[in-house]
Every structure is written in structure tokens, then in C-alpha cells.
Amino acid sequence: MTSADPIENLATLIRCPSVTPAEGGALTALAAMLEPLGFSVERVTASEPGMPDIENLYARIGTEGPHLMFAGHTDVVPVGNEAAWTHAPFGAEIANGEMFGRGAVDMKGGIACFVAAVARQIAKNGPPKGSLSFLITGDEEGPAVNGTIKLLQWAAERGERWDACLVGEPTNPDQLGDMIKIGRRGSVSGAITVHGVQGHAAYPHLADNAVRGVIALTDALMHPPFDAGTESFQPSNLEVTTIDVGNPATNVVPAEARAAFNIRFNDTWTAETVMAEIVRRLDAAAHDEKLRPGRAPLSYDIKWAERPSHVFLTRNNNLIASLSGAIEAVTGRAPKLSTTGGTSDARFIKDYCPVVEFGLVGQTMHMVDERVAVADLETLTVIYQTFIERWFGDAQA
Numbered sequence: 275m276t277s278a279d280p281i282e283n284l285a286t287l288i289r290c291p292s293v294t295p296a297e298g299g300a301l302t303a304l305a306a307m308l309e310p311l312g313f314s315v316e317r318v319t320a321s322e323p324g325m326p327d328i329e330n331l332y333a334r335i336g337t338e339g340p341h342l343m344f345a346g347h348t349d350v351v352p353v354g355n356e357a358a359w360t361h362a363p364f365g366a367e368i369a370n371g372e373m374f375g376r377g378a379v380d381m382k383g384g385i386a387c388f389v390a391a392v393a394r395q396i397a398k399n400g401p402p403k404g405s406l407s408f409l410i411t412g413d414e415e416g417p418a419v420n421g422t423i424k425l426l427q428w429a430a431e432r433g434e435r436w437d438a439c440l441v442g443e444p445t446n447p448d449q450l451g452d453m454i455k456i457g458r459r460g461s462v463s464g465a466i467t468v469h470g471v472q473g474h475a476a477y478p479h480l481a482d483n484a485v486r487g488v489i490a491l492t493d494a495l496m497h498p499p500f501d502a503g504t505e506s507f508q509p510s511n512l513e514v515t516t517i518d519v520g521n522p523a524t525n526v527v528p529a530e531a532r533a534a535f536n537i538r539f540n541d542t543w544t545a546e547t548v549m550a551e552i553v554r555r556l557d558a559a560a561h562d563e564k565l566r567p568g569r570a571p572l573s574y575d576i577k578w579a580e581r582p583s584h585v586f587l588t589r590n591n592n593l594i595a596s597l598s599g600a601i602e603a604v605t606g607r608a609p610k611l612s613t614t615g616g617t618s619d620a621r622f623i624k625d626y627c628p629v630v631e632f633g634l635v636g637q638t639m640h641m642v643d644e645r646v647a648v649a650d651l652e653t654l655t656v657i658y659q660t661f662i663e664r665w666f667g668d669a670q671a
């Protein structure tokens with residue numbers, strides 16, 4: 275049974291050029307691995323006006339609980355400068371103990387290993403005493419509108435319920451076993467526009483320089499810190515991402531200035547309370563007499579980017595203990611339970627069941643020459659198999 279070999283599985287998946295939004299044959303290849311194992315596989319195409327249709331896949335084996343879900347994506351980011359690759363980006367060539375290819379670590383490699391782990395576990399113990407499912411999207415690296423969110427809704431409407439989920443994204447900074455993600459910070463972006471009065475640089479009292487205003491507002495966003503961090507999270511952090519005035523004249527005071535920002539916030543806040551805090555800071559600065567002696571309050575407006583990402587922290591002991599115990603048993607190292615990094619599709623899954631993330635070493639993700647140590651594929655497969663065994667064992671107990 276070839277699907278018990280993660281190296282074969284990954285080579286097959288890498289050879290499918292599934293750059294978002296293209297399916298590229300990757301889901302068909304995955305279905306061909308899962309069906310012989312006894313999974314019933316469904317292909318779900320999601321649509322949204324003005325966006326390309328996205329193909330997704332949901333596969334399940336078993337009808338009873340407990341129900342463990344593996345989540346991931348077969349789409350990949352573009353190859354970038356193809357000439358700079360030392361091995362073809364969709365070739366799955368192995369050199370010096372590493373397999374090269376777009377998606378090798380993010381995250382066809384994680385899928386290849388989980389499929390192999392399931393195949394080995396079924397060969398060893400028969401079908402799981404409960405249910406196992408794969409929730410695989412083709413839209414994680416794109417707008418993420420026609421992927422995990424819609425696939426979860428579709429499955430939930432058919433009565434699917436899960437007890438726990440493992441996302442196979444690359445989570446290890448340097449070595450397999452470094453890190454599990456047990457939560458993620460939230461993310462909110464916004465843009466402010468400051469309205470002043472245009473005038474002559476030599477007669478500033480007749481004008482109202484929007485640059486002074488945008489400096490005051492962005493400074494209020496950056497100082498003081500939003501918090502000092504919490505038990506499970508690093509301090510929240512706001513970065514001003516751009517300030518734009520676009521004034522080519524040296525003798526003109528500009529009337530308008532714009533800035534944009536993004537905050538990554540921890541569980542001190544919700545998206546709503548952190549947005550309220552940002553507005554409070556901006557209003558305080560706009561009305562600060564010291565910043566604008568003898569002038570009316572600063573005029574500005576704020577626009578929020580759509581769809582904030584909500585912060586979450588998983589506190590499911592069975593899930594975390596089965597995974598970290600499996601990692602320690604196989605690698606001899608206790609993984610760090612982390613909430614660092616960007617957002618992931620786990621932020622959508624957490625509304626349905628407890629979710630953790632563990633996959634390969636992420637160093638080359640999205641880079642030219644994305645690659646994975648072949649030895650890591652075997653180790654991750656053994657970790658995943660051990661995790662499955664422990665999770666079902668503990669869930670039954």
C-alpha cells in the first residue's frame with residue numbers, strides 16, 4: 275500500500291501544480307490515496323461572486339465518535355523566480371536527503387505524512403474506534419473565502435461534529451518537535467485619514483498641516499504598549515504599515531495625510547475591545563490641547579479592514595497531551611506550546627472544536643527552493659501515528 279509511504283505521497287502531491295486557485299490534480303491524487311483506505315471522499319466546490327471557484331475535499335472514515343479531524347490545504351503559493359530554483363518546483367526531486375518542491379513543507383508534506391500515518395494505523399489496528407476525517411481546502415494561500423470557512427459550514431450542515439482537530443501547517447522553527455501552536459493572536463487592520471487645511475509653508479498659521487496630525491495619531495497608536503503579554507501570549511503589538519502624503523511641493527502645507535496600521539493582539543482583548551481602544555487613543559490625541567495649541571480638535575476618519583481575525587487559545591488537555599506526548603515519545607524533546615506567528619485557518623476551526631497545529635519545519639515555506647528533509651517525513655509520520663493512537667486511546671478511556 276503506497277499511501278503508507280509519506281515520501282511517495284508527497285512526491286505525488288508536489289507534482290500537481292496546485293497554485294491557488296488551481297486544483298492542479300492535487301485533490302484527485304489525495305482522494306486516490308484515501309479511498310482505498312476506506313474513506314468516503316466528497317469534493318466540494320465553493321463559489322463567490324467575482325472570485326474563482328475553489329475545489330475542496332472532505333473525507334471521513336467511521337460513523338461513530340470520538341471524531342478526530344485533520345485539516346490542511348493542497349494549494350500552494352506561486353513559485354516566484356523559477357530560474358532561481360535548483361530543482362524544478364513541481365518535480366519532487368530528492369538531492370542530499372531533501373525533497374524539493376513548492377508545498378514541500380507548506381503544507382503538502384504535512385498531508386502526505388498524515389495520510390501515511392492513517393494508512394499505517396489502519397494496517398496495524400484496523401479502522402479507528404471512532405471517526406477520522408480530512409478537511410482539505412484549495413484556498414488557504416489565497417483569499418481564504420471559498421475554503422475552510424465554507425467547507426466547515428457545509429460539513430456542519432450535514433451533521434458533521436468533531437471532538438478535536440489537528441492542523442498540519444509547518445510549526446517548527448528549526449527542528450521537528452520544537453513547537454506546537456495551541457492558539458493564535460488576533461489581527462485587525464485599519465486606515466486613518468487626517469483632514470487639515472492646505473496653505474503656504476511660510477504662513478502655517480493660515481493652514482493646518484495634516485502631517486502634524488498623522489504623526490500625533492500614529493504616535494498615539496504606538497505608545498504606550500497595549501499590554502505586557504499574558505500567560506500564554508506575547509504582548510500585543512501594533513505596527514504602522516504606511517504613512518502617505520504624496521506632496522511634491524516644498525512650499526505647500528498638505529491638507530491630507532493617510533496612514534495604515536495592523537495590530538496583533540493577545541487574549542487581553544477581543545477584536546471589538548481592541549478596536550475600541552484604538553478609537554479611544556485616536557480621539558484622545560485628536561483632542562489633546564498640547565498637540566494643537568489654540569486649534570480645534572483634529573479632524574480624521576478611520577476605516578477598518580473587513581473581517582478581523584479573532585484571538586483564540588485551546589485548553590483541551592487530551593488533545594494537547596496526546597500530541598505533545600507523541601512528539602516527546604518519538605523525538606525525545608518536549609515541544610513548546612506556542613501562540614506566536616501569523617493567523618491560520620485554525621481561527622475558523624476553533625468555532626467548531628478544539629484545535630492545535632503541528633507540522634514540519636517551516637524554514638523554507640514560500641521561498642525559492644522550498645524543501646523538506648526526507649528523514650523528517652518519516653519522523654513526522656511516526657509522530658502523527660503515535661498521536662492518533664494516543665488520542666483515540668485517551669478519548670475512549
Ligand SMILES: [Zn+2]
Nearest residue numbers: 380381414443
Ligand atoms: Zn500553509
